[in-house]
Structures are given as structure tokens and as C-alpha cells.
Amino acid sequence: MKTRLCYFVLGYIVLGLMLTGQTVLAQDVLIRNSTVLTITKGTLANTDVLIRDGIIAEVGSNIRAPRGIEEVDGTGRFLMPGIIDAHAHIAISRFNINEGTSPVTAEVTIEDVVNPYDIGIYRALAGGVTTSHTMHGSANVIGGQNETIKHRYGAKDPDEIRFTGAPRTIKFALGENPTRSHGRRGSQGAGGIVPATRMGVEQVLRSSFENGRRYMEAWDRYRTAAKTDARAVPPEYNDRLEIMAAILRGEILVHCHSYRADEIMMLTRVLKDFGVDKITFQHANEAFKVAPELAEFGASASVFADWWSYKFEVYYSTAYNAAILMRNGVMTSINSDSGELNRHLYHEAAKSQRYGGLTDDEALSMITINPATQLGIQDRVGSIEIGKDGDVVLFNAHPLSVYAIAEQTYVDGKKYFDRTTDPDDMRIEISPSASFNSYETQITGRDHIHDENEAIDFLTFFDVEFDAGSTSTDSKNF
Numbered sequence: 001m002k003t004r005l006c007y008f009v010l011g012y013i014v015l016g017l018m019l020t021g022q023t024v025l026a027q028d029v030l031i032r033n034s035t036v037l038t039i040t041k042g043t044l045a046n047t048d049v050l051i052r053d054g055i056i057a058e059v060g061s062n063i064r065a066p067r068g069i070e071e072v073d074g075t076g077r078f079l080m081p082g083i084i085d086a087h088a089h090i091a092i093s094r095f096n097i098n099e100g101t102s103p104v105t106a107e108v109t110i111e112d113v114v115n116p117y118d119i120g121i122y123r124a125l126a127g128g129v130t131t132s133h134t135m136h137g138s139a140n141v142i143g144g145q146n147e148t149i150k151h152r153y154g155a156k157d158p159d160e161i162r163f164t165g166a167p168r169t170i171k172f173a174l175g176e177n178p179t180r181s182h183g184r185r186g187s188q189g190a191g192g193i194v195p196a197t198r199m200g201v202e203q204v205l206r207s208s209f210e211n212g213r214r215y216m217e218a219w220d221r222y223r224t225a226a227k228t229d230a231r232a233v234p235p236e237y238n239d240r241l242e243i244m245a246a247i248l249r250g251e252i253l254v255h256c257h258s259y260r261a262d263e264i265m266m267l268t269r270v271l272k273d274f275g276v277d278k279i280t281f282q283h284a285n286e287a288f289k290v291a292p293e294l295a296e297f298g299a300s301a302s303v304f305a306d307w308w309s310y311k312f313e314v315y316y317s318t319a320y321n322a323a324i325l326m327r328n329g330v331m332t333s334i335n336s337d338s339g340e341l342n343r344h345l346y347h348e349a350a351k352s353q354r355y356g357g358l359t360d361d362e363a364l365s366m367i368t369i370n371p372a373t374q375l376g377i378q379d380r381v382g383s384i385e386i387g388k389d390g391d392v393v394l395f396n397a398h399p400l401s402v403y404a405i406a407e408q409t410y411v412d413g414k415k416y417f418d419r420t421t422d423p424d425d426m427r428i429e430i431s432p433s434a435s436f437n438s439y440e441t442q443i444t445g446r447d448h449i450h451d452e453n454e455a456i457d458f459l460t461f462f463d464v465e466f467d468a469g470s471t472s473t474d475s476k477n478f
Contacts, residue, residue: 026053026054026055026390026412026413026414027051027053027054027070027412027413027414027415028050028051028052028053028066028069028070028413029050029051029069029070029071029072029390029410029413029415030048030049030050030051030063030065030066030069030070030071030072031048031049031051031071031072031074031079031392031394032048032063032071032072032073032074032075033046033047033048033073033074033075034046034047034049034074034075034077034078034079034394035047035074035077035078035079035398036049036059036078036079036080036384037078037079037080037081037360037361037364037384037399038059038081038383038384038385039080039081039361039364039365039368039369039382039383039384040369040383040385041383041384041385042361043360043361044059046061047059047060047061047079048060048061048062048063049079049384049392050063050065050066050069051390051392051410051413052066052413053413054389054390054412054413054414055387055388055389055390055413056384056385056386056387056388056389056390057386058386059384059385059386072394072408074394076396077394077395077396077397077407078394078395078396078397078398078399078404079384079392079393079394079395080128080364080368080384080392080393080395080399081368081369081381081382081383081384081388081391081392081393082128082129082130082131082368082381082391082392082393082409082410082411083127083128083129083130083131083345083346083367083368083393084129084130084131084132084133084333084367084368084371084372084375084381084382085124085129085131085132085133085335085336085342085345085367085371086133086255086280086282086302086333086335086371086374086375087133087135087255087282087283087302087335087336087337088124088132088133088134088135088335088336088337088338088339088342089134089135089137089337089339090118090120090121090124090132090134090339090342091114091115091116091118091120091121091132091134091147091149091161092110092113092114092115092118092134093113093115096110096113097136097137098136098137098138098139098140098143098181099136099139099140099143099144100137100139100140100181100182102140102193103140103141103142103178103182103193103194103195103204104140104141104142104204104208104240105140105142105143105144105240106142106143106144106145106170106208106239106240106243106244107144107239107240107242107243108136108143108144108145109144109145109146109147110134110135110136110144110145110146110147111145111147111162114134114147114149114158114161114162115158116152116153116155116156116157116158116160116161117156119426120339120342121149121151121153121161122151122153122416122417122426123339123342123343123426124151124339124342124343125151125153125409125411125416125417126343126406126409126417126419126422126426127342127343127344127345127346127406128345128346128393128395128399128406128409129151129342129343129345129409130150130151130381130391130392130393130409130410130411131148131149131150131151131163131372131375131377131381131391132148132149132151132342133146133147133148133169133255133371133375134146134147134148134149135169135171135255136170136171137171137173138171138173138177138178138257139173139177139178139181139182140171140173140178140181141172141173141174141178141195141201141204141205141208142170142171142172142204142205142208142244143170143171143172143173144170144171145168145169145170145171145243145252146169146170146171146255147162148162148163148166148169148375148377149161149162149163150162150163150391150411150412151409151411151416152411152412152414152416153416153417154416163377163380165377165380166375166376166377167251167252167253167375167376167377168246168251168252168253169252169253169254169255169375170243170247170252170253170254170255171255171256171257172205172254172255172256172257172267173256173257173258174198174201174256174257174258174259174260174263174264174266174267175198175201175257175258175259175260175263175313176259176311176312176313177257178195178201178204179195179196179197179198179200179201182194182195182196183195183196183197183200184196198263201263202266202270205267205270206270206273208244209244209247209248209270209273209274209276210274211241211244212241212243212244212245212247212248213244213245213248213274215235215238215241215242215244215245216241216244216245216248216249218235219234219235219245222234222235247276248274248275248276250276250277250278253278253279253280253374253375253376254271254276254278254279254280255279255280255282255302255374256279256280256281256282257282257283258281258282258283258284258287259283259284259285259286259313259314260286260313260316261286261287261289261290264281264284264286264287264290264294265290265293267279267281268293268294268297268299271297272297277297277298279297279299279300280299280300280301280302280374281294281299281300281301281302282302282335282337283302283303283304283314283337284301284302284303284321284325285303285304285308285314285316285317285321286316286317287301287303287321287325287330288318288320288321288324288325291324291325291327291328291330292328294325294328294330295328295329295330299330300330300331300332300333300370300373300374301322301325301330301331301332301333302332302333302334302335302371302374303321303322303325303332303333303334303335304317304321304334304335304337304348305319305322305334305348305349305351305352306319306351306355307337307341319351319352319354319355319356320355320356322334322352322356322358322366323352323355323356323357323358324356326356326358326362326366327356331370331373331374332366332370333366333367333370333371333374334348334349334352334366334367335371336348345367346364346367346395346399346400346404346406347402348367349363349364349366349367349399349400350363350399350400350401350402352366353400360398360400363400364399364400368381368382368383369382369383370382389411389412390410390411390412390413391410391411391412392409392410393406393408393409393410394406394407394408394409395407405419406419407419407420
């Protein structure tokens, strides 16, 4: 009778999985005899790592293999934590990056448009990236909320690639992008709307925070009154102001598109005035100028290794930016902002080591534990430690070597990329005759091109001819 009951329960579970389309997200694997780059606990030679039920269960030598578990020979290879991209736009379409209809759109969220079928997830896995912070664009001073995802390629349900338990985050933007998208011209015909200037950006920020504070205080007064007065009337509910109030309460982490040092300091003053202390400055090309001030404030920075000069406000940059920030005590990561560069983040980290003299662990921390900390998921990922998620990548050489290649990538102990079985058609670009904007988004995954003027700037940089009256470019110009 017990046997029949067990079969019945098992059959019921299997049927449930089939009906809901769920996939097995966690698996077991034992990777033997590799050089383990733990990031937080040093480098361990000839070491085994056991992952059980998607969690790192044991790290050591001569680990006894549980019955039936897959074993991988890591001899001569390097095992490191899965790479984390703190600024990406994968798993969403180009049409869902910017809600450019208002300078403040805090109420919208990337969560609603996550696409698990995006081939960019697989390509990221090929570069050892296991987690991405997929973000709203920078057309708005206060844009939409972002989504942290795990690269479980092959999942069909968007919920299966969400990083469960990751803190909520939101995208802010300073400088040229929001002023051009609204006050100056506007990609959606919104010319004349504040902000038209960098001064206007600060005004939008202060007004939004003040409105959010008043809204929060009104609800606090109502909740206090409602305890003793059944006739107390609640304030009118407002999605946008709910998000601003959550930021003020520290429940949502701010990630801000920024370049110039003066604007970076402006935002720290605004945040200080409103009691907000959780901020990561994205890009932050001039952050090296104000590194001590950022460290004192407690701000983080997620920067490019050597990407600049694609528009005027990004000309004053240096490849020493990341190292200067780290040496001044600023939590620093290297991000991609690109569907192409995210496959090469370990190379980007190596560039910062080359220019800043960082140690191996310091350089690798900028693509592992540091971005994890900036996203509030450092207790789950970012280093190889017992109890953390089994997100790891096996390289054929030290990942800071120019010759390094990611051979196998695991998420929750499940192998999602294997170079030896990589299908050829995963490398084919889709729709090579697509319009310029579509092509640019496919290749770089960036959100910086918002209107015709910026498209001209981008094309001019690559010496590509552009017809201002056309929405596409002739393929011969590429």
C-alpha cells in the first residue's frame, strides 16, 4: 500500500510539473581537482567543489562523491564564481528599455517584460556570466524599476529566471540623456518638458523626493489615526509616489546613470537631504575625481574599464578609474551595458588590473562579489563559499589571462553552457538587414541612443554615413 501511495504522489508531482511547464532549476555536481578562485577566501589549488541541490555543500580535497552524482574533471582548469553583470539590458526587447513619456516613470518595471527566450542570455553564459541586473534605460531622470535575473537559459516562464529574493532596484539618470529626451527635443515629441538643463535634472529629483516624502507622511498619519478612528480617510493611492516612498524608506536601491563629477556630487547632496544612503553610480566615468567624497558618503560605483568618448560628456575619462575608486575605499564593479561586452567581463576586469595594478582577487571581485554587494545578493552569489548558490564557471586558464576561455557554466549546479556541445547556430546574428536602431541594440545592448541626433553621433564615431531622413542605414556603410 505504501509503495502504491509513493508512486501516486510521484506521479502527481510529475504531472504538476508538466502542466505548469516548470523545469528542474537545481542540480548536483562535483567538480574535482581544479584551481578554485574563491574571491573571498583566497586561491585553493587542486580542490574539489561539491554542489548539492543547487547549493555549494563542500569545498576541499578528495571529497567523497555521493552516489549517482555527476563528476567533472577540473584538472589544469580554474573554477571561479559565476560572473555578475551589474548593468545589462538583456532579456528585454529594445522597445521595452525606455518609458520615455515623462521625466519620472518610477511606477513602471522591467519585471513585466522579462523575456526568458532572449538569445543574449545564452551568449552571456558563454562568457561565464550567471547573473545580470537587467535595467530600465536612461531617458528619464527617474526611470523604471529593474530586475535581477539568473541565466537559466531554456526556461519558458519569466518567473523561472528571476533572482528570487533579490532587493528591488530603480534606474535614475543624470546629464545629457534625460535633458535631450525631454526638454530639448524628445524622442517621443516631448520637447519643452522639464528638464531641459542639468539644473532641471536636480529640480526634478528634489520635487519627486519631496512629493514622495509628503505622500509617505500622509500615509503614516492615516495609519496612526486608523488605530483609534474607524472613520479615518486614507490618502489617494499613487503608484509613482509609492515607489518614491519605498526609496526613502531604503526598500529600493538606486542605480544612477552618471558621467560628470559635478552631477555625481549633486545627487549625493540631494540624497543626503532626503536621508537616502543606498546608491550605485553607473558608468561614473569622472568618479575618480571625487573618489574620497564617494567613499565618505558610502556610495558604490559600477564603471566601464575603458569605454568612453561616444559623446561629449564622456570625454574626460581614464582607464585608472576603477583602481582609483577601489584604492579610495569605494565599492567598485565593472559592468558591460552591452550584449557583446558582457561575454568579456573577465577581460574588462583584466584591463583594470593592467592599468591600476590590482591584485587578482581585487580585479575578479569587480565582476563577482562587488556587483553582488551592489545588488544586495552577496549572501547568495559572488564567491565560492559553503551555503552559497552553485553558480560557477570553469575556465581553461586563469580568467584574467587574455587566452582564457569559459568552458562550462553552471547556475544552481545545473550546466547551462558547455563549449564542447555549443550549437553553431547560437552564434548567428538575427535579421542582418534590420534598421540601424534594431541592429545597434542587438550588437551592443546599450540604451544610449534615444533620437536622431545621438544616432548621428554614434554613426559618426564609426565613420558611417547617415541620411537624416532615413530610419535605416545601407549595409555597405558598415
